[in-house]
Amino acid sequence: MNECLLCGQVFIPRFSFVRTFSIEINDERLCLQCLKKFERLGKDRCPFCDKNMEKVEICSDCRFWQKIYGNNLMKNHSIYRYNRQFHDLMVSYKRYGDYCLHRVLEELSSEHLKNLNFDYYVPIPTSPDHQQKRQFDTITAIYEKIVPLSFFLKKREHTGAQGEKNKQERLATPQGFIVDANQLSEKDISETSILLLDDIYTNGRTLYHARDKLLEIFPNAKIESFAICR
Ligand SMILES: [Zn+2]
Ligand SMILES: [Zn+2]
Incomplete structure (x- = not known):
């Protein structure tokens, strides 16, 4: 039991x-x-970011990214809608730092994530001040037992959390990541595939910034993303 x-x-x-x-x-x-209570995404989705739509069509967020990235939009994989149940779970986990809830998120994502085969799985890093406050990294804690993680990205200090900003502020957020050269070995700089790992896909700003940074080091890599919720 x-x-x-x-x-x-x-x-x-x-x-x-x-x-x-x-x-x-x-x-x-x-x-x-x-x-x-966790509602799975239906079959009619945006082909790029998995957002649930009335019919299969490109969502407004991805249309915004098309203006910047043209045809080179990032494929995102998600499983659940961000509903009330998820909101409450994420508030307890992230705002109140309830560490044991990483097990719930791990359970919700593990089966799907295990079927996505990539060379590297790169977690989106938490800001150092938030990590210190909570005493754990929220993304690493969810995924570390499911797939091997590569910590290629670090977050710049004092860049603030996406969750505390409104939509305009979030889209205007400057690049907040740096590549941690200590994590790279020579064999890494080649054609490879990378899956970025986050918890919630809000509008894609964070994930596109992460991809921009990784492409500086891995220009030929196939880079996609995974977020439990969209
Ligand atoms: Zn229960
Ligand atoms: Zn989309």
Whole structure:
């Protein structure tokens, strides 16, 4: 029996036959009722960023990016809509620094993420002041057990958090990343594939900045992104 991290209810894990032979047998931390409150994205989506749409068409955010990047838009992979349940989860996790909730986010994303095969998985770094306040890195904590992480990006200090800005301010945010040369070896500078990892895709500003920086070092790389919510 497991205890749900969100509601505290004790529940029977939904493990499959295959999983009974792996160490994953008892790692579920979300009961079915809580899991159902996270709304999966429907099939009609923006082909670039996975935003749910009335029909398959390019969303307004991606049309904005087309003005800057032309045909070179980034493919983003997402699973859930950013609904009330997600909002509350992210407030507890990020604003109040409830570390154990990384297990919920890990559980929500692991199956999908394991099917995305890339050479490198690069987490979007948290600002040093936020990390110090919370004592952990919110993105690393979610993904470190699912895929091997490469810490190619670092955040400049005092650039502020995206969540505290309005839409105009967010889009106007200057480049806030630097490449950590200590993390690169010679074999890295070649044709390769990179998946950027974030929690929420708000309008793409952060992820496009991250891609801009990585392309300076990996000009031939195929770079896509993953965010649990869109
Ligand atoms: Zn629950
Ligand atoms: Zn889009």
